[in-house]
Amino acid sequence: MKSYKEMSKEELQEIKESLEKEYARAAGMGLNLNMSRGKPSASQLDLTMDMLNTVNSSSDINDAEGNDSRNYGVMDGITEAKELMADIMGVNSENIIIFGNASLNIMYDMVSRSMILGVMDNTPWCRLDKVKFLCPVPGYDRHFAITELFGIEMIPIPMTENGPDMDMVEKYVNTDETVKGIWCVPRFSNPQGTVYSDDTVRRFAALKPAAKDFRIYWDNAYAVHALYDDAPELLEIFEECKKNGNEDMVYEFCSTSKISFAGAGISAVAASKSNLDAIKEVMTIQTIGHDKVNQLRHVRFFKNMDGIREHMKKHADIMRPKFEAVIDTFEKNLGGLEIGSWINPKGGYFISFESMPGCATGIVQKCKEAGVVLTNAGATYPYGKDPQDSNIRIAPSFPTEEEMQQAAELFVLCVKLVSAEKLLENF
């Protein structure tokens, strides 16, 4: 196909008119699809229905240590749930606290606690003039929302195919003591699906932070969410930290939201003993502990890491065709046009699309008007502001494969139309 960029004004004009007609037809189809959030489909949730039978009225209700899971106590989670979550993250179960159904809530609590009470014995952030977080971009809007809420200044760090630009990360972290954290999704990053390279992980582990209370927020949300068997593995970061005497530098987060039930899973934090002690000191005051019956359900259903792996293959089998439908549609319809690029991820929940600069908002708007809701343009950047207005996050999980196909076709149509308009503007 001929690149739009090589076209004459007349050619573009002609194409634009034809696309407008096509768009009018598509808009009349009454589509009503939502690809805005990384939400599992009903068929994925069905995979876990038998978990609901693992604890019933005639079950042994005690955990492995003989504690009644229905009662108060065992604040940091039952031992066997710690083991399961530790295995998912590849860490030691002694370094785990189990939380409720949303790992987002753990991260919020971490930042909130650091604001009012401080990290370990350091000054609470609310008493400092300036607190900064590094934000690899494009990234996860809900991360950015937490730091924005608390007035923490966010500094965008460009993503490379190996993870965040580590030269920039090192420069900021090692020299600026107002930099207190960095948001990372190290395996199948949100939205690009990038897996941080071994070198990137090693450079993270070897940081020499200017601030004693600097922490890496390692959100391993997609630890076991490969779409293909040959998806790259992530180097385990705590082992690398140990080599540098940096065990206190990382909080790792994980949940079963996209393993069991998005709204009724369990979550966990992994951290050094010193960090866990500091967390527990406040947690003792904050809660009596999280739902242990649900922890028991998870352990009895998944059993161990083999169970998790087998289960995740079933998820992948459902997700893969949807991802491929999108990628195929992009290749067939946009290949060679030079009006957009995309990443074909090996796992995770998203496809990241880069339009020509200044087109993302228009594309998302056009899709919406024709019945396909995407994540807001800009959402993948701090403060919702994508300086290039080019990144669009596509979440293919929730619609059916057929719906996904329709949505992808509408999407490429909108990309073409908005790009043609933009190029004509600049002629």
Place this chain on the structure above:
Amino acid sequence: MKSYKEMSKEELQEIKESLEKEYARAAGMGLNLNMSRGKPSASQLDLTMDMLNTVNSSSDINDAEGNDSRNYGVMDGITEAKELMADIMGVNSENIIIFGNASLNIMYDMVSRSMILGVMDNTPWCRLDKVKFLCPVPGYDRHFAITELFGIEMIPIPMTENGPDMDMVEKYVNTDETVKGIWCVPRFSNPQGTVYSDDTVRRFAALKPAAKDFRIYWDNAYAVHALYDDAPELLEIFEECKKNGNEDMVYEFCSTSKISFAGAGISAVAASKSNLDAIKEVMTIQTIGHDKVNQLRHVRFFKNMDGIREHMKKHADIMRPKFEAVIDTFEKNLGGLEIGSWINPKGGYFISFESMPGCATGIVQKCKEAGVVLTNAGATYPYGKDPQDSNIRIAPSFPTEEEMQQAAELFVLCVKLVSAEKLLENF
């Protein structure tokens, strides 16, 4: 029985020696009982086991509005769970947000949010020189722990048989704008089992706070936890607030921790629309929402308020004999001795005992040495400091009736022994 206070030194000495022998025998019995926390017994938890069958692999998994309870979404709770929790509190379901398994966590979040972000548009408390909370005493140690953690100054307010001393409450709240809150357990207060009188509730509702961001933390933990049919009812506070244009002044908390499972229930906050909007604004950033499958389980098991009432009668049938064993033992062994008083509550989870001044720590210590763990003396006061060293909280729910009998006998023995020692000291 002759009052210890009327005894001669010789009589007391003789009694003390006999009590010491009795104590030595008791200490040798190898008791190992815990009455420190208001923890339901296994037989109470068994009452709810069938709830685990209400949502299984073949269940309809949608809520009443057709939302998939397994997935993300419905942040503030499913409609039917709001209705159930609203009925328990006697409020409108529009004024409810459902949370996770611990209402303590809601209260912590409320205070934490007020500290960093402020209440509605008011200055965050962390930026004020002084923030105070009123603390009816004796009261609940976990409430006091939250305010202590955040450096909020706690002012003890004596409890009367009708609730907190309202003259003092009015004086503080209506004149001092650094007073931002008061902790209340209005029905079957912890530990005295006091039900706030209608007049007390009306005076609360009619407060004219000096601080715009003053809130009543109305922890209705024992809303439906009567031990006897003739237990006093609590006047519903929001209706009274409305009469005074004070709807924004109350946060009410409630959970099923002592209705269904202590570690796996659901909880809720009731508040005005303006308060709920402010909470939701932050909640959107803090979490995706709480476990809706568990909400569904609760609604399907209890169905409605009739279901709750019937269920709570079964709890009362298990609890009542334990409470009566304690009270009977007190009456038989301490009646007329003038060395302690106690309240016979109509509901709740505790029996509050007042020893002679300066004896509570010694009694708790002696009980512990003989194998019966009570809540620490002082725990029912802010900063763990009971100025009279006289209040002891007894939690009869967890042990069996027989164990409770043994524990009560040891307790009265320790009361007598420590009191005799104290009187002898002062001769």
